[in-house]
Amino acid sequence: MYRSFRNGDENAIIDLWNKTMQRDPITKQRFFKQVLLDANFDPEGLIVAEQDGELIGAIYALTRKLPMAGIELERDTAWITFFMVDPENGRQGIVHGLMEQAEQYAKQQGAVQILFSSYAPNYFLPGIDETAYPAAYTFLLKEGYRRQSSPVAMHRDLLDYSYTPAVSELKKQREAEGYSFGPASHGDFPELIRFANEHFNPDWGRAIREGILQGLDPEQVLAAKNGDRIVGFAMFGGYEGIRERFGPFGVDEHEKGKGLGKILLHDTLHAMKQRTIQGAWFLWTSETSSAGHLYLKHGFKTYRQFHVMVKELVH
Template sequence: MIHFRPFRNSDPPALVKLWNQAVPEHSCVRPLLVHELDDHAFGSVFFDRDGLIVAERDGRPVGFVHAGFGPDQPVGEHPFALTPEMGVVAMVAAEPGPDAQATAESLIVEAERYLRSRGAQVLYGGGQFPLNPFYWGLYGGSEASGVPSSHTQFSSALSALGYEPISTTVHLHYDLDQEESRDPRAPLLRRQAAVEFVEDPVPSNWWENIALSDFHLTHVRLESRTEGVEIARAHTWDMTWFGRGDGHTRIGVYGVEVAPAHRGKGYGRFLVAEILRHAREDSFERAEVQTLADNQPALTLYQSLGFEPVEQSTVFRLPAPFPDRSRPHEPHRLD
C-alpha cells in the first residue's frame, strides 16, 4: 500500500535518488546533487511543503510530485505575489518498476487536490514562464518550458489523466566547435549597431532572480550607434550543470527580442551570432535555445545559424470542469 504525505526536511536525499532514477538525462541536470535540489527547488521564499507530496511504501519514498503557482503579471510589479487561479504540476518522479505509472498518476491527482484547495481554477502540467515556479535551471533546458519528450513517465501520466497538449516548444542545440556561419550583412550591421554584454547584471525581475541568479547571467543588448536606442536584446546563463552526462559545457540563450521597428532587417540573426562568438571566446562548447514550434521565423533564424532541433517539450492543460477525482477528501491511499 502507498501512503501520501507532505514534504519533510529530511526528504531531499531520497528525492534526489528518485530524480536520478526517473528523470531523463536529456534536458535535465543529472546526476543531480542533494544541495542543488534543496537550494533551487525547495529553498525559494514561496515553497510550500504541502505542495510537494511524497509517495511512500512501507515507509520508503517511491515517488514525489511538486505543484505550485506563478507570479502576478506583469512579473516584477508585486514581488513574491503569486496568482492562485492557475496552478501547475511542475514535476513528478516515480521509482522505476511495474507500479511506476500508477504511482505517477496517483501523485498527480494528489497535486490536483492541493492546487484546488489553494484556489486553482485552471490546472496545467509542465511549467512554462511565468508558470514555472521551481525547476528553471535544473529541468527542461534553457527556458524550462513544459515536459520534455524524453520524460515519458510524466507526459504519459498526464495524458492518462485527461490532460491535453496546448503548447509545444522546440529545443535547439548548437555545437560551438563547428565553422561559424557567415552573414554578408554582418559588416554593415556592425557599423550600424553596437553589442553590449553585461555580465552578472541585476536580474530583469524577481522570478528570474530566484531561478537563475546563481548561474552567471548575462544580458546582451544591441544598440543603434546613431540614435542610441535599443534595437534588440537577449539573455544567457551558464547551463554547464546540464552537461554532466556528456561532459560538454553549455550556455543557454533566452528572451531573444527585436524591437518591432527593426524586425526583418537581420538584427536578430546578428545578435545571436554575436552571442555565439562570445560563447566561443568563453570556452563554452554548446549553446541551447528554445522557441515555440509554431514560431516559424524563429526556427528559420536559428537553423540558418546552424542550430539543430534535438527535443521537444509540451505544456498540458486539464480541461474544465475538474474531474471528481480532484475534490478534496481524506488522504488518498493506493493499494
C-alpha cells in the same frame, strides 16, 4: 500512504529522480535551489508516497505566493514541475493517487487550471518529453491533460563556428544608420531589464537581474541600441551559471526586418566562442516562430521536443 514533504525526504526524492528520469539527472544542490529555496515553495504541495517506511513516489505542485515583476499572483493557475514513482511500484495506482493529491492541493489554493510544467522561474523542463518518457505522457493524457503547445530545445555546435562576412557587412550598414551593438554597460541595465519585462516576459528581466547578482559577467549580456534606446538584447550563461546556455534573446517588434536579431545572435555566439565555449543550447522556442526560423537558418538543430500540458480543475 500519501503525505506532504518532511525534512530529510529530499535525499530519497533525489535518488528516486535519478533512478526514474535518467535522461534528466539532478544534483542535491540543484534540487535545493530550484525547489526548497523557491520563493513559492510550500511543503504541502510536495507530496510523497510512502510504503513500509520507504519513499516510492513524489509529485510537486505549486501556486504563486509572491508575484514576479509585471505578473500578478495568477491565482487561477497551479503548476506541476515533476512527478515520479518507483518502477517496481508503477502499476499499483500510486502515481494516480499522487496526481489526485496534487490536484486537490491546487484546488485548495484556488486554482482552476493546472499546467505541467511551464512554471517560471524554476522549471526543470518546459513540459513532458514524449520520446524520453512515453509512459508519463500517456499517463497525463489519461488523467485528462491536453497538449497546449510543443516547444523545442535547440543546440548549435561552436567548434566550426566563425563570424561570417555577410553578418559583418550587415552590422556595418546598421551602424551607419545609427545602431550600435555590444556588451551592455552598467548604466544600461535598468532600461534593459524594463525592456525585457515589457516587450517579452518578466521572467527574462528576472533572469538578467539575478544572473548579474549571482556573478554573471555583464559582458555576457549584449545590447542593440538605436541611438540611446535599447531595441534588442541577447545573453548567455545567465541560467544557473551554465556557460553554454544561450538566452534569453529578443528584438523590439517595431525593429523587425532589419537583421538586428541576426547580428545579436552572431555577436553572442562569437562572444561564446571567444570564451572557448564549444556549444550553445537553450530549452524553449517554437520551430515555427520567427526566432525558431532564425535559429534553424544559422546552424541550430532541434534536439528535443516537449509538450506543455494543461487541465481544467473541477471544483
